[in-house]
Amino acid sequence: MSNPTHYCAFSLLRRSDAERELALTGDWVVGSEIPSPDVVLGQMGEKSAVDRLVVSARDLGRWDTLLMTFLIDIIDHCRERGIEVDSSGLPEGARGLLTLVYAVPERADARRPAQRSAWLAQVGKAALRAWGDGKVFLAFLGEVMLAFGALFRGRARFRQLDLWLNIQDSGPSALAIVTVISLLVGLILAFVGAVQLALFGAQIYIADLVGLGMLREMGALMTGIIMSGRTGAAFAAQLGTMNVNSEIDALRVMGLAPMEFLVLPRMLALILIMPLLCLYADLMGIVGGGLVTVSFFDVSVVQYLDRTKDAIQLTDFLVGVTKCAVFGVLIAIAGCLRGIQCGRSAAAVGDAATSAVVTSIVYIVVADSVMTLICNQLGI
Amino acid sequence: MERPPTDKPIVTVDNLTMAYGDFVIQRDLNFTINRGDIFIIMGGSGCGKSTLLRHLIGLKQPAKGEVYYDRQSLWQAGGPERERILRRIGVLFQSGALMSSMTLAENIALPLGEFTDLGPAQIRAIISYKLALVGLAGFEDYYPSEISGGMQKRAGLARAMAMDPEILFFDEPSAGLDPVSAKLLDDLILNLRDSLGATVVLVTHELASIFAIGNNAVFLDPETKTMIASGAPRRLLEDSGDPKVVRFLTRGEPDQRVENPQRI
Numbered sequence: 095m096s097n098p099t100h101y102c103a104f105s106l107l108r109r110s111d112a113e114r115e116l117a118l119t120g121d122w123v124v125g126s127e128i129p130s131p132d133v134v135l136g137q138m139g140e141k142s143a144v145d146r147l148v149v150s151a152r153d154l155g156r157w158d159t160l161l162m163t164f165l166i167d168i169i170d171h172c173r174e175r176g177i178e179v180d181s182s183g184l185p186e187g188a189r190g191l192l193t194l195v196y197a198v199p200e201r202a203d204a205r206r207p208a209q210r211s212a213w214l215a216q217v218g219k220a221a222l223r224a225w226g227d228g229k230v231f232l233a234f235l236g237e238v239m240l241a242f243g244a245l246f247r248g249r250a251r252f253r254q255l256d257l258w259l260n261i262q263d264s265g266p267s268a269l270a271i272v273t274v275i276s277l278l279v280g281l282i283l284a285f286v287g288a289v290q291l292a293l294f295g296a297q298i299y300i301a302d303l304v305g306l307g308m309l310r311e312m313g314a315l316m317t318g319i320i321m322s323g324r325t326g327a328a329f330a331a332q333l334g335t336m337n338v339n340s341e342i343d344a345l346r347v348m349g350l351a352p353m354e355f356l357v358l359p360r361m362l363a364l365i366l367i368m369p370l371l372c373l374y375a376d377l378m379g380i381v382g383g384g385l386v387t388v389s390f391f392d393v394s395v396v397q398y399l400d401r402t403k404d405a406i407q408l409t410d411f412l413v414g415v416t417k418c419a420v421f422g423v424l425i426a427i428a429g430c431l432r433g434i435q436c437g438r439s440a441a442a443v444g445d446a447a448t449s450a451v452v453t454s455i456v457y458i459v460v461a462d463s464v465m466t467l468i469c470n471q472l473g474i
Numbered sequence: 475m476e477r478p479p480t481d482k483p484i485v486t487v488d489n490l491t492m493a494y495g496d497f498v499i500q501r502d503l504n505f506t507i508n509r510g511d512i513f514i515i516m517g518g519s520g521c522g523k524s525t526l527l528r529h530l531i532g533l534k535q536p537a538k539g540e541v542y543y544d545r546q547s548l549w550q551a552g553g554p555e556r557e558r559i560l561r562r563i564g565v566l567f568q569s570g571a572l573m574s575s576m577t578l579a580e581n582i583a584l585p586l587g588e589f590t591d592l593g594p595a596q597i598r599a600i601i602s603y604k605l606a607l608v609g610l611a612g613f614e615d616y617y618p619s620e621i622s623g624g625m626q627k628r629a630g631l632a633r634a635m636a637m638d639p640e641i642l643f644f645d646e647p648s649a650g651l652d653p654v655s656a657k658l659l660d661d662l663i664l665n666l667r668d669s670l671g672a673t674v675v676l677v678t679h680e681l682a683s684i685f686a687i688g689n690n691a692v693f694l695d696p697e698t699k700t701m702i703a704s705g706a707p708r709r710l711l712e713d714s715g716d717p718k719v720v721r722f723l724t725r726g727e728p729d730q731r732v733e734n735p736q737r738i
Contacts, residue, residue: 251588332575340571344633347531347565348585349557 100126102155106137113146114138116168119153122161131167138177147172150183162191169196234431238361241353245362250354260363264325268371271324275316276308276375280382283307288391297391301401304383309410310469313376315462317368318421322454326429329360330450333433334443342434352434361426368422369415376414409474417465421458428454482509483544484641484673485530490539492525499525502700503539505692507641512667512674512687514707517694518722523677524568526694527645530675531565532556561589564634565643570626572618572633578605579614582633589637604632608662624655628662635666641673642666648680656680660687681725685711693719 102120109115122128138144149165165181165188172179181192211219244250287303333356336342342352380402387393429450436446485507492499499522507513515523528534530541532548541548543559551559572581582601586592592600605611608628618626627647634642644663648656660683667674678684684691684707691710693703695718703710703719711723 253584253587335574339574340567340569341573343528343533344565344567344571344573346533347560347563348588349560350584350588 100156102126102128104129104134106134109148111143113148114144115148115150117153118149118151118161119155121155122157122164124158124160126160128160128164131164131171134168135171144177146178146180148180148183151185151188152183154185157185157188161188162195165192166195230435231431234434235427237353238357238427241351241358244354245358250358251350252355252359256355257359257362260359261367263328264321264363265367265371268321268324269374271320272317272371272375273378275320276313276378277382277385279312279316280304280308280379280384281386283312283379284383284386288386292391297387297393298397298401300383300387300391300393301398302405304387305380305402305406306410308376308379308383309406309414311414311462311466313379314372314414314418314421315458317372317375317418318425318458318462319455321364321368321371321422322425322428322458323451325364326425326450326454327447329426329429330433330436330446331443333357333430334436334446337434337436338438338440338443357426357430357434360430361423364422364426365419368418368425372415372418373411376411413465413469413474417462420461420465424457424461425454428457483507484509484511485675486542487530488540488542490526490529490541491537492522492529492534493537498537498699500694500699500701501538503692503694505701505704507673507675508690509673510667510671511690512663512676514684514688514691515675515677515694516679516684516691516707516722518679518696521694521696523679523694524645527643527675527677531563531643532560561637562640563643564637564639564641566627566630566634566645566647568645568649570618570623570630572626572630574618577615577617578610578621578629578632581618581629582636584633585636600636604635605629607635607666608632609658624651624659627651627659631662635670638670639672641675644674644676644678646678647676648678648683653682656683657686663687679722681723684723693722 100121100123102118102122104119105117107115107117116134120126138147147168154161165184169179169181169192181189184192241250283304284300288297288300291297291299291303333342336356342356345352345355384395384398384402387398388395432446432450432453436442483506487503487505490503491501492503503526515526517523525534529536530548535549540550543562546555546559548556548559572578573584576584579598579601582604583597586597586600601614602611605613608631610625610628610632613621613625613629618629621629631642631644631647642663647659647663651659663674663676664687666672674687676683676688688707691704691707692701693710694700695702702716703714705713707723710719714720714723
């Protein structure tokens with residue numbers, strides 16, 4: 095506002111020893127350079143004998159909220175110093191607004207003090223929160239177990255249609271992205287390995303590298319990460335919105351347990367579909383690796399396929415597929431847990447989706463490390 | 475229109491205290507809802523009306539006290555018994571709370587499909603009947619997002635009535651409705667009570683509804699954190715000595731007490 099479009103000013107006139115007049119002139123609106131209230135207060139002097147301030151507005155033009163904030167600031171300060179403010183000279187509208195502002199006194203406990211606690215207290219709070227989260231997680235896991243118990247006894251209540259819709263949503267609809275990512279990951283694996291292997295004239299072993307890498311590790315891991323971003327977040331957002339909209343309450347009142355009705359079909363869909371997606375991702379990775387090997391490194395298609403067939407065993411398949419099934423469970427747990435826990439606001443739904451993705455990726459990577467270690471120890 | 479309480483208790487609230495953690499919302503609530511009542515839970519904003527409703531329909535556990543359906547405690551009842559109690563009630567939530575991923579027909583079919591052995595044709599017939607009752611005939615295949623807020627509310631009512639409940643709970647049914655739609659909904663509630671013989675429990679602060687259809691009520695006060703009046707709303711207006719109740723029932727202008735409150 096270096097170039098004010100409106101003119102406004104005040105002058106502080108002395109009426110008597112104890113009385114001052116604050117005369118406002120010009121347009122006190124957005125766009126004019128409103129003087130700071132401190133200047134007025136400064137001119138009145140810190141410890142003067144003034145006990146009355148009359149506001150006059152004979153030459154006041156247009157005014158808006160900026161005039162009000164200026165006046166409120168002055169009135170508040172004057173009250174603190176015990177100076178009486180006479181605002182009867184103001185336009186009627188402004189007087190009315192001031193009356194409204196001071197009609198309801200500020201509630202003593204309404205303003206929240208800025209809370210800053212010592213770092214030790216913060217550590218303690220964080221620990222308590224983690225403990226609470228852990229308990230919630232265990233309780234959720236327990237409820238999931240009970241729901242599966244009901245499922246195996248044939249007493250779980252959910253719509254089969256929901257199961258199929260979820261399967262479609264997390265399976266066929268995800269094929270495109272899984273294709274692209276797996277193909278490229280196979281391609282990258284092949285390139286990275288090929289440069290080294292070509293030094294020794296051992297390009298044919300690219301097939302081993304890509305085959306084993308995809309089957310045992312990358313196929314499952316990439317599928318898991320894609321699905322946690324795609325489906326885990328969707329679960330959390332769906333359930334969160336249902337919570338905001340009281341839909342989950344409505345289910346409970348109808349006697350339908352959300353665990354069975356909402357969580358079970360989602361979880362089942364992921365557990366069924368993830369291994370299949372993983373197989374598909376493996377295949378796509380091998381195709382991607384093949385493309386690189388055949389086009390750049392002087393290996394024929396038959397040689398590549400033949401070598402791949404020799405290099406990989408059924409156990410390699412099973413390791414990857416099992417991992418992916420576990421990832422499916424973890425993604426479903428993270429997504430549904432965050433969704434069910436979700437608060438009752440739009441922001442909470444966003445938080446739930448974010449936290450579902452973060453949680454499931456952490457779960458996936460940790461679980462993958464543990465399973466890889468176990469396989470290594472067992473010599474699988 | 476008003477009828478006297480029937481003296482046949484259907485829901486009894488005994489010494490109920492509601493709290494979120496350590497924060498008490500209301501304490502020592504004692505009242506009885508009789509068969510055939512249109513029972514109003516009223517009070518200023520933030521006094522815990524909706525929370526009380528959540529206690530009555532089994533969504534929130536009391537910090538202390540009991541909610542009895544006939545003589546059975548809702549919160550002591552085990553799985554199947556509790557389910558049997560819940561089967562007797564239908565709830566219309568403030569927003570309707572229809573499943574947004576399902577059509578109106580699927581929403582209404584939800585409890586029917588899960589809890590009865592009816593065939594698809596019968597279920598379809600019931601859906602059409604319930605939708606027609608709330609004035610939504612022909613809207614079977616619409617999704618909740620495709621219809622207006624008032625229609626969603628009525629569809630929610632159709633779903634709440636799907637299992638022919640004995641007791642219908644409404645959470646602020648006229649919130650967000652224009653005066654005409656609100657009046658139509660009131661009429662619908664009265665009509666359903668009379669023809670189905672159901673008991674109705676309403677959370678509301680709409681004075682028009684309170685006087686037009688309520689014949690029994692409880693008034694919750696946020697300051698003393700307990701109920702300060704109960705009985706028929708019109709009697710409360712006339713006899714209640716409590717200035718808070720009178721202020722509430724006269725929109726804060728006790729001197730202009732309306733002669734015939736029905737026309738407020």
